[in-house]
Amino acid sequence: MSRFHVSITPEPDFQSSTTNKAHSQQSSTLPLSKPSYASGHLNMSNSHNKYSVLLPTYNERDNLPIITWLLAKTFKEHNLDYEIIIIDDASPDGTLEVAKQLQSVYGENHIVLRPRAGKLGLGTAYIHGIQNATGNFVIIMDADMSHHPKAIPEFIRKQKERDYDIVTGTRYVNGGGVYGWDLRRKLTSRGANFIADLLLSPGVSDLTGSFRLYKKDVLHQIINATISKGYVFQMEMMVRAKQFNFSVAEVPITFVDRVYGESKLGANEIVGYLKGLWTLFTSI
């Protein structure tokens, strides 16, 4: 869990301007071809899928170049059309400057900068990002390298299997895992998922994770319906997805806790999580 969604300030009421688009219209263009596993590469040459990665950043100067490099490498290796949309909330550490340098390395078609004036929160960052996304799929991940782009080809492969609306990464199934967590952190994570599962039964094993692939219109519809902030935000998106009957598939991911900077999980975060959970429980 990146520090980004730990300290999220109240944000404007963005869901009031809901535009519920039917998500069915674009799925017809997606081929259901079975990918060839032999080469380890995805054969995408006959399709027109484009993947937009949304990277909301706040003080990620050290991480951003590397995650961008890894993303570009992965997409290039698998011959995928992509763009990386960097939504920087006026980081004081110069994240935007380094993003501009990356843009000149990888090109304006691959690196899109959509900075904002201040720290406005994760939900609006995604809205802002989607509005600027030209891909038909959107990938959401943390910019702190706890999510590794190597999982993206797996997400895409899984998505094509049954034309899933959402593919979500999970640390908790076979093949997944974490690095850099002590027992307390693991227990908290397990307990948090258990309570959420008991109260909301969302049908997803990793509720608090945030490494996901969405069809763009699906993400738009879900995000417009989502009201939570902070930790609960990712969880509510899954609950809403279930409410809308979107199909969700899971792919195991490895999670390496922040290498640069520290990840924060204190009593405040736990209380915030429980409060958010309760709000969801009593409103859904």
Added chain:
Amino acid sequence: MTRAQRIGAFAVIAGSVWVLGMLGWLPLSETVQGEVWPALPLLVLVLLGAYAFINIGYNLLVFRECPEAYYELMQEVQEAKDDLRAKNVDIA
């Protein structure tokens, strides 16, 4: 109806049935009435607790560590830094 309301409604109904049984308004045998019925709420609590304990405990036990992902990442970070420096990106 929200999830909280549904679960709350279920709890109210279950509780009412239990109270009715305690008051002797249900056709229960004498042993059930005297020995099983009074212990039911406690039993439910204990079962719920055991379920939580086993669920969390089991999942904690099978929680996989992935040091290999860490070492792979560290190697790639170095590669990325070298490559990006050569392309004039400011890397710490």
